[in-house]
Structure formats: C-alpha cells, structure tokens
Amino acid sequence: MKAKKQKSYALEVTLVVLVLVLAFVMQNVIKYANPPEVSKIPKGDKTALEGALAEDEIDVSEEKQGDTLPQVYNKHLTDLASAPDWKQLDAYQYTISREDFERELEEVYTINGKWKDWITTTDESAMIRMSAADGARLYELFFATEAKQERPLKFWRNRDELIVKDPGKPLLGLKIVIDPGHIGGKYAAIEEREFNHKDAPPVKEGNLTLKVAKLLAKQLETLGAEVTLTREYQAPVNRKRPSDYHKYAYSKMSKGGLWATPVAITRASEKLFYRAGEIRERAKHVNNEYRPDLVLCLHFNAGGKTEELYQEEHFHMILNGAYMDGEVAKDDQRFTMLQRVLQRIHPEEARLSAYAAVAFTAHTGLKPYQYDPDSNRALNVDKNPYLWARNLAANRSYLCPVVFYEPYLMNGADSHARIIQGDYEGLRYSNGMLRPSIFREYVNAVTEGLVSYYSNRK
Numbered sequence: 001m002k003a004k005k006q007k008s009y010a011l012e013v014t015l016v017v018l019v020l021v022l023a024f025v026m027q028n029v030i031k032y033a034n035p036p037e038v039s040k041i042p043k044g045d046k047t048a049l050e051g052a053l054a055e056d057e058i059d060v061s062e063e064k065q066g067d068t069l070p071q072v073y074n075k076h077l078t079d080l081a082s083a084p085d086w087k088q089l090d091a092y093q094y095t096i097s098r099e100d101f102e103r104e105l106e107e108v109y110t111i112n113g114k115w116k117d118w119i120t121t122t123d124e125s126a127m128i129r130m131s132a133a134d135g136a137r138l139y140e141l142f143f144a145t146e147a148k149q150e151r152p153l154k155f156w157r158n159r160d161e162l163i164v165k166d167p168g169k170p171l172l173g174l175k176i177v178i179d180p181g182h183i184g185g186k187y188a189a190i191e192e193r194e195f196n197h198k199d200a201p202p203v204k205e206g207n208l209t210l211k212v213a214k215l216l217a218k219q220l221e222t223l224g225a226e227v228t229l230t231r232e233y234q235a236p237v238n239r240k241r242p243s244d245y246h247k248y249a250y251s252k253m254s255k256g257g258l259w260a261t262p263v264a265i266t267r268a269s270e271k272l273f274y275r276a277g278e279i280r281e282r283a284k285h286v287n288n289e290y291r292p293d294l295v296l297c298l299h300f301n302a303g304g305k306t307e308e309l310y311q312e313e314h315f316h317m318i319l320n321g322a323y324m325d326g327e328v329a330k331d332d333q334r335f336t337m338l339q340r341v342l343q344r345i346h347p348e349e350a351r352l353s354a355y356a357a358v359a360f361t362a363h364t365g366l367k368p369y370q371y372d373p374d375s376n377r378a379l380n381v382d383k384n385p386y387l388w389a390r391n392l393a394a395n396r397s398y399l400c401p402v403v404f405y406e407p408y409l410m411n412g413a414d415s416h417a418r419i420i421q422g423d424y425e426g427l428r429y430s431n432g433m434l435r436p437s438i439f440r441e442y443v444n445a446v447t448e449g450l451v452s453y454y455s456n457r458k
C-alpha cells in the first residue's frame with residue numbers, strides 16, 4: 001500500500017513535470033509562429049486636417065482596408081505579390097510581330113539576352129515560362145502576321161490617339177496622374193528620404209515632391225489636362241502599417257535563412273510598408289481606377305552621405321527596363337514586363353521622356369547623370385544621355401507610360417540653399433542669380449516638356 005502510494009506520487013510528479021515541459025514547448029511554438037509585436041506608428045489626429053494643408057504632418061488614414069495581405073513569402077514572387085493570371089495575355093494574341101517583341105526584350109527590358117532563359121521564340125509564337133517552380137508550365141503567345149494583326153488591350157492613349165485639339169489648351173483631354181515620390185512628413189525618416197545638414201531645417205523628399213505636385217496639377221489643369229494625384233498629404237496612401245507586415249517579414253526572413261530578431265523584423269516590416277506596400281496601393285488606384293494616359297513620377301535626387309554639400313548636381317529620367325536576372329526570374333515581374341512589351345508602353349515612354357528631358361535641362365541647366373556603362377541594373381535609352389532604363393517598383397507597376405524625373409541633389413550646395421529658401425512667386429535672387437523658386441522651376445520644366453510633346457500631335 002505504501003509502496004503503491006509512493007509510486008502514484010512519483011507518477012504525479014512526472015506528470016506535472018511533463019505538463020510544465022509541454023507548456024514551455026508550446027509557448028515557444030506560439031512565439032515562433034507569432035513574430036514579436038513591435039509598436040505601431042501612431043496614427044495622426046484627424047481633427048488636425050481642418051484648416052491644415054500639405055505642410056502639416058498629418059495622417060488621414062482611417063480604418064484599415066479589408067483586403068488581406070499575403071502572409072507567406074514565395075521566393076518566385078516579388079514582395080507582397082500574388083501569382084500572375086497568365087490568361088490576361090489572351091488579349092494580346094496576334095498583336096505584336098516577332099521582330100518588335102524580340103527587339104524590346106533584347107534592347108530595353110533585359111541585359112545580355114537574359115530573356116532567353118525564360119522565353120523561346122519561333123516565327124509563329126513565343127513560348128513563355130509561367131512558373132519558375134515548374135518548367136513544364138508554358139504560355140504560348142502567337143505573333144501578328146500580315147494576315148492577322150489585332151490591337152493590344154490598354155487603357156492609356158498615345159499622343160496620336162488623343163482626338164481633341166485646341167491650340168489654347170494644348171493638353172486638352174489628356175488624363176494625367178501625378179505621383180509625388182515617397183511619403184514625407186513623419187515617415188521621411190523611416191523611408192530614409194530625409195536629409196539633415198548642420199543647423200538647417202531637415203529636407204524631406206516626400207514633402208518637396210508633394211509641393212511640386214500641387215503646383216504642377218494647377219498648371220496642367222489650366223492647359224486642359226485632367227489631373228489626379230496619387231497622394232495629397234504627407235501621409236501614406238496605404239492604410240496598412242508596419243505591424244501588419246510582421247508575419248510576412250518573418251516568413252521571408254526565416255525562409256531566407258536569416259535570423260529573425262525583433263529589430264530585424266521591425267526594419268523589414270517598415271520597408272514592406274513604405275516601399276512595396278505603398279507603391280502597390282498607389283498602383284491599384286492608377287491601374288483600376290484612374291487609368292490615365294501617363295503618370296508623372298516626381299523625385300528629388302540625393303548624393304551619398306557626406307558632411308559637405310555636393311558642388312556638382314545632375315539630372316536623369318528613368319524608363320522601365322533593364323530587368324536584372326533575378327527579376328526576370330520572378331513570375332510576377334516577368335508577367336508585368338510582358339504586359340509592358342505587349343502594350344507598346346516603351347516607345348511612347350521614350351518619346352515622351354525625350355521631350356521632357358529637353359525642356360527640363362533648358363530650364364535647369366543640369367548635366368546628365370551617367371551610370372556605369374557596364375551596370376547590370378541600368379541601360380541607356382536611344383543614346384540620349386538623360387534617359388536610362390531601370391526596373392523600379394514605381395515605374396513597373398503603373399501600366400501606362402511613366403515619365404520619371406530624377407533631378408537636383410537635395411544635398412547639393414545650390415539646390416539645398418534653394419530648398420531652404422522655399423517657394424515664392426516670380427523671380428528672386430538665389431545663389432547670386434535671379435531665378436524662380438526651385439519648386440516653380442520644376443513645375444515649369446515639366447509643363448513645357450508635356451506641352452511641346454503634345455502640341456506636336458497629328
């Protein structure tokens with residue numbers, strides 16, 4: 001009896017220990033499944049909106065959007081992307097010749113003929129790999145012939161497809177979306193687009209681009225254009241916040257064999273929020289709702305970090321292209337690249353950007369920026385020193401011609417002083433010269449480029 005009691009006592013102890021061990025294991029499993037919570041970026045006070053304009057660092061986002069985010073990283077897709085619907089290419093059967101198709105892939109979209117790893121062509125058709133994970137899944141796209149030539153499906157119109165014409169309003173009927181690059185305001189620091197020099201006030205790229213965008217919208221509207229801004233405040237368009245991306249960031253890091261520390265997850269989630277998440281949200285509006293004839297992406301460039309301001313400044317325009325090997329290998333990027341080829345976006349984008357560059361340099365006197373000629377991420381376009389093809393989320397995601405400006409240096413001696421001087425009407429002395437404010441110079445240069453391009457239509 002005694003022995004039996006002792007035995008059951010021993011059993012009880014064993015059970016308790018077992019339960020404790022199990023609880024400990026479970027706790028760790030849960031911890032593993034739920035990445036550590038990181039504090040959210042506080043939302044702004046909506047009442048601050050009243051009477052306040054773009055200068056205020058407000059966040060107008062209300063309740064989060066209902067759509068769900070991908071939670072699991074897939075190495076064959078770009079961050080936050082879902083698998084493409086290749087059936088959409090059915091609308092482009094017999095729309096492009098083999099020659100045009102191959103030339104764009106070869107000269108604009110990929111470097112060193114890398115498209116051939118994914119696409120094989122014959123005189124009749126292209127066989128396109130739909131899935132990096134499954135080499136057997138192929139899409140066949142038939143080329144246009146003399147006997148059969150269909151029109152490609154697209155929402156935007158090129159210059160010659162615009163019908164209305166009025167010499168007093170050279171942009172009449174044109175649908176333009178202006179995309180002020182970055183977010184600015186209180187987000188400028190986490191998006192790493194804030195520049196501080198000595199005691200001068202901080203310079204935030206997202207604030208500068210918004211200021212230009214608002215002035216530009218007014219000017220383009222007086223010339224007859226219908227203008228929409230992707231962003232009207234120094235606040236994200238994306239209603240999600242960094243914490244919404246923790247699970248995805250965790251999944252990406254653990255699949256990539258990286259040590260998912262709380263600090264690393266916070267940083268990765270922030271990046272997903274302000275870059276991939278923000279641009280995807282803007283693109284959704286542009287492609288599904290605004291459907292413009294072109295998008296103007298406004299940016300201010302910056303040189304690498306130094307104590308001193310740069311004396312030499314430059315300007316270039318970015319067109320979509322030069323997909324790197326790893327980018328063509330992503331199913332969604334390969335799909336988007338083909339959509340752009342099939343819609344003939346590049347020829348219109350290149351013509352528009354060439355006009356835009358002439359006007360921009362005439363107004364600013366900025367020299368061209370030169371990429372390394374052997375760069376694996378940039379290709380020169382049409383031997384124009386100002387035009388470079390690069391594959392950025394912003395110019396890839398908008399399914400229409402994108403005119404992407406990359407002028408000035410926020411940490412250049414001349415531009416920094418002009419930015420600090422702020423906006424003003426008319427001309428003032430600025431660094432010893434009588435000039436418009438840097439914001440109005442930008443606006444006038446963009447306007448003139450568009451007017452000269454669209455005035456030249458048939």
Ligand SMILES: [Zn+2]
Pocket residue numbers: 181182205299300301
């Ligand atoms: Zn920028």
